[in-house]
Amino acid sequence: MRLFKELKQSMANDWGGSKPPAAEEDKEFLEKKDKINELEQQIINASQQAETLVKAQQDMGETMGELGLAFIKLTKFENEQAVFSSQRVRAADMKGLATAAVKASRFYRELNAQTVKHLDTLHEYLGLMLSVHGAFSDRSSSLLTVQTLLSELSSLQSRAEKLEAASSKIFGGDKSRLRKLEELKETIRATEDAKNVAIREYERIKENNRTELERFDQERRADFLNMLKGFVVGQVGYAEKIANVWTKVVEETNGYANDST
Amino acid sequence: MNSTQKSLFGSTQSPRSPSSKPFLYVSVTDPVKLGNGVQAYISYRVITKTNFPEYQGPEKIVIRRYSDFVWLRDRLFEKYKGIFIPPIPEKSAVEKFRFSAEFIEMRRQALDIFVNRIASHHELQQSEDLRTFLQADEETMERLRSYEIGIFKKPSDLMQIFKDVQSKVSDVVLGKEKPVEESDPEYEKMKQYIFELENHLAEAQKQAYHLVKRHRELGQSLSDFGKAVKLLGTCEGNALGKAFSELGTKSEALSIKLQREAQRLLMNFEEPLKDYVRAVQSIRATIAERANAFRRQCELAETMKLKEINLDKLMLTRSDKVGEAEREYNELKAESEQATRTFENIVKLMNEEIVRFQEHKTLDMGITLHEFAKGQARLANDVAGAWRSLLPKLEASS
Numbered sequence: 001m002r003l004f005k006e007l008k009q010s011m012a013n014d015w016g017g018s019k020p021p022a023a024e025e026d027k028e029f030l031e032k033k034d035k036i037n038e039l040e041q042q043i044i045n046a047s048q049q050a051e052t053l054v055k056a057q058q059d060m061g062e063t064m065g066e067l068g069l070a071f072i073k074l075t076k077f078e079n080e081q082a083v084f085s086s087q088r089v090r091a092a093d094m095k096g097l098a099t100a101a102v103k104a105s106r107f108y109r110e111l112n113a114q115t116v117k118h119l120d121t122l123h124e125y126l127g128l129m130l131s132v133h134g135a136f137s138d139r140s141s142s143l144l145t146v147q148t149l150l151s152e153l154s155s156l157q158s159r160a161e162k163l164e165a166a167s168s169k170i171f172g173g174d175k176s177r178l179r180k181l182e183e184l185k186e187t188i189r190a191t192e193d194a195k196n197v198a199i200r201e202y203e204r205i206k207e208n209n210r211t212e213l214e215r216f217d218q219e220r221r222a223d224f225l226n227m228l229k230g231f232v233v234g235q236v237g238y239a240e241k242i243a244n245v246w247t248k249v250v251e252e253t254n255g256y257a258n259d260s261t
Numbered sequence: 262m263n264s265t266q267k268s269l270f271g272s273t274q275s276p277r278s279p280s281s282k283p284f285l286y287v288s289v290t291d292p293v294k295l296g297n298g299v300q301a302y303i304s305y306r307v308i309t310k311t312n313f314p315e316y317q318g319p320e321k322i323v324i325r326r327y328s329d330f331v332w333l334r335d336r337l338f339e340k341y342k343g344i345f346i347p348p349i350p351e352k353s354a355v356e357k358f359r360f361s362a363e364f365i366e367m368r369r370q371a372l373d374i375f376v377n378r379i380a381s382h383h384e385l386q387q388s389e390d391l392r393t394f395l396q397a398d399e400e401t402m403e404r405l406r407s408y409e410i411g412i413f414k415k416p417s418d419l420m421q422i423f424k425d426v427q428s429k430v431s432d433v434v435l436g437k438e439k440p441v442e443e444s445d446p447e448y449e450k451m452k453q454y455i456f457e458l459e460n461h462l463a464e465a466q467k468q469a470y471h472l473v474k475r476h477r478e479l480g481q482s483l484s485d486f487g488k489a490v491k492l493l494g495t496c497e498g499n500a501l502g503k504a505f506s507e508l509g510t511k512s513e514a515l516s517i518k519l520q521r522e523a524q525r526l527l528m529n530f531e532e533p534l535k536d537y538v539r540a541v542q543s544i545r546a547t548i549a550e551r552a553n554a555f556r557r558q559c560e561l562a563e564t565m566k567l568k569e570i571n572l573d574k575l576m577l578t579r580s581d582k583v584g585e586a587e588r589e590y591n592e593l594k595a596e597s598e599q600a601t602r603t604f605e606n607i608v609k610l611m612n613e614e615i616v617r618f619q620e621h622k623t624l625d626m627g628i629t630l631h632e633f634a635k636g637q638a639r640l641a642n643d644v645a646g647a648w649r650s651l652l653p654k655l656e657a658s659s
Contacts, residue, residue, distance in 0.1 A: 035496070042493040049482070049489040056482040060475040067468040074461045081454045084616060090623040097630045104637070221501045228504055229655045235648040243641035249634035256627035 026143075032213070033136055040129050043122055050119040054112060061108030068101030093253060100249045104242050111238035118234065121227040125220060132216060135209050142202045149195040156191060160184045285311040285380040287395065289325075289373035292365045302326050303365060305372065309395045313386075321396050327352070329394065330372055332406045336390040337379065342550045342603070343610030344385065345618055347378035348539030363524070367532055374536065441559045442552065451615060452548055459541045466534040473527045480519030487512030500658040507654060511647050522640045529636070533629040537622065544618070551611060554604040561597035568593055 071094045078091040163184065167177040291306040309321045334349045350371035353364075376394075379385045393405070443449075487509040494505025568590045575583045 039493075039496045042489070042496045046486070046489040046493045049486040053479075053482040053486045056475070056479040060479050063468065063471045063475045067465070067472055070461070070465040070468045074465055077457065077461050081450075081457075083451075083454075084619045086616075086619040086623040090619075090626050093623070093627050093630050097634065100634065221497070221499075224497070224501055225504060225655065225658055228508055229652075232508070232648045232651050232655060236645050236652070239641045239645035239648065243638050243645060246634045246638035246641060250631065250638055253627055253631035253634065256624070256631045 029139070036129075036132055036136075040126070043125055043129070047119075047122040047126060050122055054116055054119065057108060057112045057115060061105045061112060064101050064108060065105035068098045068105060071095075071098035071101065074098075096249050096252050100245045103245045107238050107241050107245070111234060114234040114238075115231065118227050118230040121223050125223070128216070128220075132213070135212055139202075139205050139209055142198070142205045146195070146198045146202050149191060149198050153188065153191050153195055156184065156188050160188060283312055285309070285313055285386055287373075287376045287380050289369055289376060292369050294365075303368070305369060307376070307395065315387075315392060317396055323396065323402075324399055325394070325402065327368070327372070328406055329402055330375060332402075333379075333390060333394045334375075337385060337388060338546065338550075340388070340390070341385060341610075342554065343547065343607035343614070344382070345540070345544050345547055345611075345614045346385075347375050347382075348536065348543045349375050350539075363527070367528060370528065370532065371536065441556050443555050455541060455544050455548065459538060459545070462534060462538045462541060466531060466538055469526070469531040469534050473523050473531055476519050476523035476526060480516045480523065483512045483519065484516035487516065504651075504655055504658050507651060511651060515644055515647055518640060518643050522636060525636055526633070530629060530633045533625065537625070540618070540622070547607075547611065547614075551604070551607045554600070554607050558597070558600040558604045561593065561600045565590070565593050565597045 075091045075095045075098060078087045078094070082088050082091065160181065163177060163181045167174045167181065170177075286309070288308045289305050290308065292303045293305075294301060295304050296302055304324050304326050307323050307325050309316070309323075310319065312319065330349055331352075334346060337344075338346050350368050379388070379391055385391065394402075397405070489509075490505050490512065491509030494502040494509060496502070497505060568586070572583070572586045572590050575586050
């Protein structure tokens with residue numbers, strides 16, 4: 001019975017019918033809800049781009065490894081077939097590059113494993129968003145209950161007023177009408193009680209939501225900051241390692257630097 | 262660098278003063294797109310600076326197009342058998358239609374290297390065709406170019422197949438089933454080396470090209486990631502929002518560095534490897550020429566023997582055909598000796614060329630590998646530096 005009334009109430013709300021008393025507070029809440037939705041969209045977007053970044057890093061590592069392998073084969077070939085010393089020199093140079101490429105490839109792979117771990121935080125928070133939505137819908141349905149009861153109460157009271165007015169006109173009282181009135185007053189009292197319970201429940205949920213959202217915001221900020229730090233530290237560390245690997249090859253082939261135009 | 266490298270690349274001490282030392286420098290510059298649609302082509306400015314006495318003057322500027330370079334290469338290939346003619350960039354029907362800035366620059370670079378290699382080769386630099394190429398006016402060049410295209414439709418390849426068929430036919434006529442080939446084990450080894458080298462180099466070039474693509478892809482993903490993170494920062498606001506925003510900005514900046522490195526790798530790493538492959542393919546063409554020269558030498562020697570036998574027979578019978586036969590025999594003998602000289606010259610040249618080739622390739626590769634490592638080190642250091650600059654800000658936020 002109540003479900004049907006709540007449906008009628010939510011429809012009345014939608015049609016701009018009787019305005020529930022909590023309208024003002026709802027505006028703040030609606031703004032908060034919009035912000036959370038916007039945040040969710042951006043987290044989805046960032047999480048997708050993070051996946052693409054991870055894939056690109058992985059591919060880079062793989063290709064670097066393949067390049068190293070191709071040069072290892074060339075080195076082996078030149079050494080096996082060497083007729084001139086220039087070939088052996090070239091083989092040594094290429095081996096330097098091959099070794100560096102294989103090392104760099106390994107570093108890209110390791111970096112990527114770390115990147116995945118850190119940026120996973122974005123994916124995690126997408127999951128956590130579900131519970132936020134759950135909390136929002138709890139509040140909405142609780143508010144709907146309150147609104148339904150309020151409007152029911154209001155219509156019961158106006159019916160009671162009408163009955164009282166009608167029975168007072170009849171001298172000596174109207175037994176059936178009076179009985180109806182008594183029943184109605186009972187119903188009103190019960191509905192009052194239900195309304196009070198619902199309002200308390202609504203207030204409880206509202207307060208819960210507020211503290212939960214605050215906690216969610218705090219934790220999210222801390223987690224995201226950690227994510228950024230971890231991501232950046234990883235990038236710095238591995239970029240340095242990769243730079244070292246190539247710097248060694250630069251030093252080993254420095255003799256050619258003077259000959260290049 | 263080690264002592265072996267030094268001994269290869271130590272500059273020769275010239276007793277002459279710098280001003281009297283002969284030089285020939287060429288630069289291929291200023292590509293300009295001419296014509297429309299499918300007829301479009303690129304013209305280049307070719308600037309020559311020289312003190313060679315055979316040249317018209319110390320400096321000359323001409324306008325040349327790709328097919329002129331092809332003409333030069335074909336002429337040198339025909340005239341200087343045994344020498345590894347420097348390779349020319351491929352004709353690309355697809356790219357030509359698009360004519361991207363990238364393609365134009367790569368082609369210009371390759372053509373510049375091509376001409377300079379010819380100019381610095383002690384024999385090729387004396388070529389009359391080179392002088393024509395560097396000095397003739399455009400009308401003359403066009404005339405020569407169109408004339409040659411009629412004869413050499415597809416330079417090496419088609420002629421090669423034709424010659425192969427020719428020699429196979431004559432082999433059958435002379436009663437041989439297998440084509441005549443040299444039996445020099447060292448030369449066999451060299452041929453085998455060249456064929457296998459091409460495969461290894463092609464693989465290395467392929468991976469180099471993939472590496473270029475990976476840099477582009479990583480660059481793109483950093484750019485997209487940066488944008489997404491900045492939007493997220495706007496949502497968050499406060500210290501976290503700022504941190505996101507700065508991370509996003511850094512990510513976008515690094516994206517640009519990666520795109521630049523991709524471009525650099527294309528020009529300075531993949532292209533030299535492609536050039537190496539082309540050089541090896543050019544050697545294969547020379548190997549084919551040597552095989553032809555060998556076959557011709559053998560054919561003429563065989564034919565000469567037969568003619569000698571016939572002449573002896575005629576002399577014994579005191580035939581009045583002796584005179585004619587003698588003349589024919591002498592002609593054939595001269596031709597045969599010429600063919601032998603040609604073949605032996607090719608062998609001698611190739612032996613010198615392979616030494617030069619290996620030395621030059623070690624030098625070329627050394628420079629290429631050095632530049633590659635430099636670029637990668639620079640990129641990695643830039644990446645480290647960019648991300649590192651964020652750390653104090655991130656520390657302050659938490």
